[in-house]
Each structure stands twice: as structure tokens, then as C-alpha cells.
Amino acid sequence: MTGWSEHKAAGISYLERAGTGPVLVLLHGIGSRAASFTPLLAYLPAEYRVIAWNAPGYGNSDPLDQDWPVAADYARALARFLDQVVPEGQVMLLGHSLGALMAASFAAARRDRVSRLVFASPALGHGMARGGTLSAAAQSRIDDLERQGAEAFATARAARLVFAPEANPETVALVRSAMSQVKLPGYAQAARMLASGRLLDDAERLSVPTDVIVGAEDRVTPPEGAERAHAALPRAMRGRLTLLPEAGHAIYQQAPARFAAALELSPVPAAL
Template structure:
């Protein structure tokens, strides 16, 4: 599969491209999975070890125990996962959309395990109280999936993630094909986490070098949200804010070369 090797560890399925260099860990968004990063792979340094997990409840990964998990629950799952697949090794961490909430929560708690963090098309979260009423956006996601089924759900949503979808049918098809594989209860857990997410709170606590990347034409997590996330970072560790032109929310699928060029792939020494 385009250089990927599939594996499972501790109930988490993942894809790995082996390498002898630094480790880059990729966290996908709510309507995606590990394989969505395939277009990015050829644009990354050949010696980089690349690991893309399927979040709990996605693909063959076991769902979390909590019906309404928060970002910290996914961060704990990531902590155990990294202890198994990259023990003792500080990693470069990249979270896209909902994955940015997971990555920021993990990096805030485990600074020693992260040499660099990238928040790509970051979802800020809706800030709702855990266990209460869902935000309207999260509830609509669940209602649509249950009513339409995964295939129709993906067909209805995919084009919105792509800039000028009428001119990029191949990218739309990539997005649709991965989104069509979402399922319950994993997607429901992720939607509830999104509803209670507070990325800006975690961003203020980060003590790792952090960059932010967003598509200039992103309609799902618009550039204004990325600017807010970037501004919340502590100034000494605040890295680049990159707006990729002619790219939507599916940024690493629509503009993989530009996305790869914007990444900081020289890990800095981790400190406790």
C-alpha cells in the first residue's frame, strides 16, 4: 500500500513506513483514517519513520471505553500506543483537524515525548460540557450518519473539504472513500469529543515548539481559527503559521507537496 506496512498493537491499527531517521506520527481527523495520509508519503524525507494511527474506533482500532470521551482520553490511548511502537523516542507529532485536539492534549501532558508539534487545519472544539447536550454541529454529524449511512454521508460531505471540488474530482474521491469507512461507535465518540474540545486551552499550556498549517480556502476549519490557535501558543515556542493557497480542509490530500514543504521535520531535543 504505497510504502505502508499495516500493523496492530494493543488494539490500535496503524500504518508504518519504516525509516532509520526521526519518527513522525500522524493523527487523522474525524471523517478520516490512517490511509488518508498516503498522498503525503512520497513528499516526506525517505529516511523518516512515519506512523499513522487509526484512532480508537476507526478502521480496526478498538473504540474507547468512554461513551463521551474528551481529548485527554485519546491522548492517554496515544501515550500507550507510542510506548509500544516507539518506546523512549521523542516523536514529531502532526494532528489534522480533530487530530489536532488529540495531539495538543498529548503534547501538553507529555512534553518529554514530543520534539515538535504541528496543528494542521486545527479544530478548536465546541467547548460544550461533557455529558450535556451536544453542540448543534456535532449532533448534525451523528444524525446524518445514522440517517444516511456511511456511503451517502461521505458523498454528501466530501466536496466541502476540497477547494474547487469541480476541478479536483480525484481529491474529492480520495476524501469520500476514506470518509465512507467511518462507523459507530467510534465516530460518535469522536463527535462528542469534538463537542467538548477546547484546543485553545491546551495550546496555552504547550511547552513544545509548535507550527500551525491551514488551507487558505478551508471552509471547515477556516484560517481565522488557525490564527487563534497560533496566537494562543507561548511566544518562545510559537512557530510558523502557514496558509497554503488553493487548498481546502483536506489539505494534505489536495496539496501534499506544499504541505510537506511547510512541515518542520528537524526534531529538536526533548526536555523533561
């Protein structure tokens, strides 16, 4: 796995590329894993320290204790994790899809730890009360994984995350590979968190500069949702809203170079 080293801290397995510059922390989505960010790595400034976590219940990360966690539960897990791997200073935090819900909850509670926030193809959440009846969409995710198994589950779903999948089989294969690694109970916990998520509520509370990036052809979290998330941000915190053409939900896998360019990462001073 070129560029990465594997570690575990605070019950979280993660990948890291060492660097002496700013710290960029990457949070994947519901059907993904830390290694999904590998195509992006080559386009990030070499000086940046890059950390990609496997969310609780993914990869070798321990699942959460709650059967139905909310975004704040993942944010607390992220706080414990960062207190060990980045004990001082601030990080730039990027959350993709479901990861945006986790990132927003963390940044709203721990402004002191985040220098900049990026929502990539953000999931808004379904706004359900914890413990109620799951929406059909959320319940079907869990049922399909249980019934089909991870390999068939990934095969059935991967193409939908890619723009023009028939013309981009390599990207579909990357998405399928990551999705085929999901497992219970982690995936079920994440699906329930998605059902109760309220990204717009957390976005309104943010006091961190925040950018939003979405694929113009995203069918999973369409641009309209990203626009709503951007509009919900306090005006002083509202950064760029970028639509990448010819990119679907798996935006940093389908268009890693253009995604990295949209981040507009600050150059690292020579002293670092």
C-alpha cells in the first residue's frame, strides 16, 4: 500500500503517511474504508501528514458500544483517537458522505482542534429520532448486507457511486473493493447513525472555515444537498462550494487530481 503505514490507537485502525507539515485527517463514508483514499494520496502535498481512519466497526477498528449511535458518538470516538495520534495543535478535517456528519459533529464540539473543515459529497442524514423505526432506505442497507454478504452487496451497489460506470471500470473496481470489506455490527451502526443524522443542524453551529465539494453527477448525495449544507453554514464560515464535472459520489476515487486541486491546500513554508 504505497505511501501508507498501518497503525491502531484508541481502538481505531488507521493509515498514515508521515509528514512534517499540516495534518489532514480523512473520514470515509458508510460503504468505504481508510484505504479508499489511496488514489488521492499522490496528489496531496508531500509535506502534509495524512491520516485516514477506519471508522468504528470498520477495518480493524473496534465498534461503538451503542447499537444505535448518533453523530456525536462518532465525534467522541474521533476525539479520543486524535488525542492519541495528534495530541497537540489543530488538524484539517475532511469528511466524505457519512464522514461529513462525523466531521461536522466533531468540529462543532471541538472548534479548538480544527483549522479547516471540508464536506465532500456530504450526507445530510434523515433526521430520525434514535430508537424509532428505521427508514426503508436505511433498513434495506442492513438487510441487504445480511442477506447477500459483503461481496454481493458491494457488486450490487458499487456502480451507482461512479459517473458513467461502464466507461470507468477501474473506479468501479476500487469502490467495490472497499465496499466488500464492510461488516456487522459496524455497518449497521453507521446506517442507524445516518438515519438519525442532522448535518444541517451541526452546520449552523460551526465556527470553523468550511468548504463543500461535490460531484456534479452524484446520484447518492446530489449537488442540491451539498448546496443546502453550504447555505446552512454561518456566513463568516462559508468557504467555497465546488462542483466537479463528470464525477459521481466516489469523487476522490473517480477524480483524485481534480479533487485535490479543489482542496487548494496551502503551501508549506520551507521552515517546516
